[in-house]
Amino acid sequence: xxxxxxxxxxxxxxxxxxxxxxxxxxxxxxxxxxxxxxxxxxxxxxxxxxxxxxxxxxxxxxxxxxxxxxxxxxxxxxxxxxxxxxxxxxxxxxxxxxxxxxxxxxxxxxxxxxxxxxxxxxxxxxxxxxxxxxxxxxxxxxxxxxxxxxxxxxxxxxxxxxxxxxxxxxxxxxxxxxxxxxxxxxxxxxxxxxxxxxxxxxx
Amino acid sequence: xxxxxxxxxxxxxxxxxxxxxxxxxxxxxxxxxxxxxxxxxxxxxxxxxxxxxxxxxxxxxxxxxxxxxxxxxxxxxxxxxxxxxxxxxxxxxxxxxxxxxxxxxxxxxxxxxxxxxxxxxxxxxxxxxxxxxxxxxxxxxxxxxxxxxxxxxxxxxxxxxxxxxxxxxxxxxxxxxxxxxxxxxxxxxxxxxxxxxxxxxxx
Numbered sequence: 001x002x003x004x005x006x007x008x009x010x011x012x013x014x015x016x017x018x019x020x021x022x023x024x025x026x027x028x029x030x031x032x033x034x035x036x037x038x039x040x041x042x043x044x045x046x047x048x049x050x051x052x053x054x055x056x057x058x059x060x061x062x063x064x065x066x067x068x069x070x071x072x073x074x075x076x077x078x079x080x081x082x083x084x085x086x087x088x089x090x091x092x093x094x095x096x097x098x099x100x101x102x103x104x105x106x107x108x109x110x111x112x113x114x115x116x117x118x119x120x121x122x123x124x125x126x127x128x129x130x131x132x133x134x135x136x137x138x139x140x141x142x143x144x145x146x147x148x149x150x151x152x153x154x155x156x157x158x159x160x161x162x163x164x165x166x167x168x169x170x171x172x173x174x175x176x177x178x179x180x181x182x183x184x185x186x187x188x189x190x191x192x193x194x195x196x197x198x199x200x201x202x203x
Numbered sequence: 204x205x206x207x208x209x210x211x212x213x214x215x216x217x218x219x220x221x222x223x224x225x226x227x228x229x230x231x232x233x234x235x236x237x238x239x240x241x242x243x244x245x246x247x248x249x250x251x252x253x254x255x256x257x258x259x260x261x262x263x264x265x266x267x268x269x270x271x272x273x274x275x276x277x278x279x280x281x282x283x284x285x286x287x288x289x290x291x292x293x294x295x296x297x298x299x300x301x302x303x304x305x306x307x308x309x310x311x312x313x314x315x316x317x318x319x320x321x322x323x324x325x326x327x328x329x330x331x332x333x334x335x336x337x338x339x340x341x342x343x344x345x346x347x348x349x350x351x352x353x354x355x356x357x358x359x360x361x362x363x364x365x366x367x368x369x370x371x372x373x374x375x376x377x378x379x380x381x382x383x384x385x386x387x388x389x390x391x392x393x394x395x396x397x398x399x400x401x402x403x404x405x406x
Contacts, residue, residue, distance in 0.1 A: 114400070123393035
């Protein structure tokens with residue numbers, strides 16, 4: 001299809017598509033003339049993915065570029081990419097918080113965590129902020145949060161294809177983990193707020 | 204204390220404190236001279252709250268202004284403020300998505316939800332985005348997410364003080380609900396990513 005049809009099909013305006021092409025987020029089409037190229041269903045899919053990551057995942061374009069780079073890699077090392085993705089995906093911790101308490105929590109939970117993990121610093125930062133405003137959770141509340149997070153993570157991992165099985169290529173696995181991590185976060189937060197509304201209504 | 208001591212105590216630079224004073228985020232101190240004022244512990248607390256909402260909650264200053272406005276209200280209507288807070292707190296849905304499917308999900312879960320709720324639109328948006336990229340959850344996966352969200356919401360509500368009981372003023376309740384909603388979100392997301400890391404490590 002031509003770029004005009006790609007715009008219609010994806011619902012994304014031509015100037016935006018041209019911008020994604022220039023920025024390397026969207027692979028070029030097959031040239032058919034000096035100023036024309038032919039695009040395929042893969043381009044429509046890629047555009048939907050970019051919009052989902054930007055609109056729903058609220059990722060900056062630099063992170064989207066990282067992600068599509070991993071997807072375009074022919075033979076990614078899945079474990080390495082998952083680690084890199086968790087580190088590279090926003091939000092990035094800003095404050096310089098001691099991760100000791102967060103690490104102690106994950107140890108209490110029996111989780112194996114890299115002490116340099118960005119998510120561990122995010123956890124430390126969140127605990128510190130709750131402390132600062134006098135809303136720190138006690139261990140019982142933290143355990144409920146951790147258990148809920150683990151239940152969700154378990155179904156996340158259980159529904160992730162295994163490379164070599166399920167006809168899954170490494171790129172499929174990367175797509176699942178990275179995109180799933182980003183796009184399921186707003187789903188979880190929306191459900192939490194809705195559950196709160198239901199409980200408040202009943203109370 | 205003087206503004207210089209307030210800056211030392213809170214770790215926030217004087218120009219930033221002056222900016223918050225001008226913007227009405229921080230109540231003025233008690234004037235002691237033409238260009239001097241006296242600040243108290245309440246100012247230190249308020250500054251910590253503002254930083255937590257900005258740094259960890261990643262709220263825009265306009266939302267922080269709304270929140271401190273609710274806290275400064277002498278006799279807030281708690282139910283109305285909780286509703287207003289959920290509607291006013293980011294992220295705001297951008298896309299125009301039909302909430303029918305999200306509403307059907309909350310009905311299946313037996314939750315009582317206002318069909319105009321922003322969180323319902325956020326849920327609809329997230330479901331649509333996952334559909335668009337071919338990662339839509341089936342009902343079994345959605346139920347696990349919803350159950351985890353409900354467990355977390357239950358402890359949220361259970362640890363919220365009741366006005367009139369626990370020496371809680373309405374402002375305490377508002378602070379708990381609004382600030383807790385915002386600051387516990389990064390905690391939950393960090394725990395989910397850490398639980399995924401642990402499960403990936405074991406797999």
